[in-house]
Amino acid sequence: MTVTIYHNPDCGTSRNTLAMIRASGEEPEIIEYLKTPPTREKLIELIAxxxxxxxxxxxQKDTPYDTLGLGEDKWSDDELVDFMLGHPILINRPLVVTDKGVRLCRPSEVVLEILPNPRFGVFVKEDGERVDTDAA
Known part of the structure; x- marks a missing residue:
């Protein structure tokens, strides 16, 4: 199975998701989307x-969301995609793609829904929270 993660190494949720993928026995393709943003077509495909x-x-958090006025309802979907392409930090993360689907993995254990081997025992997140993948 192919697993791809759109990853930000500065994000704890993204790091936890990557660690869960690896703990399941998969080595994903890692796309640091702040360095290599997706194309417009790819971003639209991932969203859908x-x-x-x-x-x-x-x-919203730690982004130009408020400065750009993105909380207002005046923006079309195409315009919001334009903002994300112009400011990739606006793309929430991590997005994970597998043969079973695409998920925004917030919280990180959402990744278990699309992993080929989602049951691999207890996983301990960076903050100490324990996730029993066998009970998921």
Whole structure:
């Protein structure tokens, strides 16, 4: 199975998701999307495959969301995609793609829904939270 993670190594949720993928026995393709943003077509494809809208993929915390006025309802989906392409930090993360689907993995254990081997025992997140993948 192919697993791809759109990853930000500065994000704890993204690091936890990557660690869960690896703990399941998979070595994913890692795309640091701040360095290598997706194309417009790929971003639209990911949004649709995850069952999201561009607005639901927007990240607010520690981004120019407020400065750009993105909380206002005046922006079309195409315009929101333009903002994400112009400011990739606005793309919420991590997005994970497998043969089983695409998920925005917030919280990180959402990745268990699409991993080929989602049961691999207890996983301890960076903050000490324990996730029993066998009970998931």
């Amino acid at each position: 495959a995850a069952g999201l809208t561009p607005r639901k993929l927007l990240r």
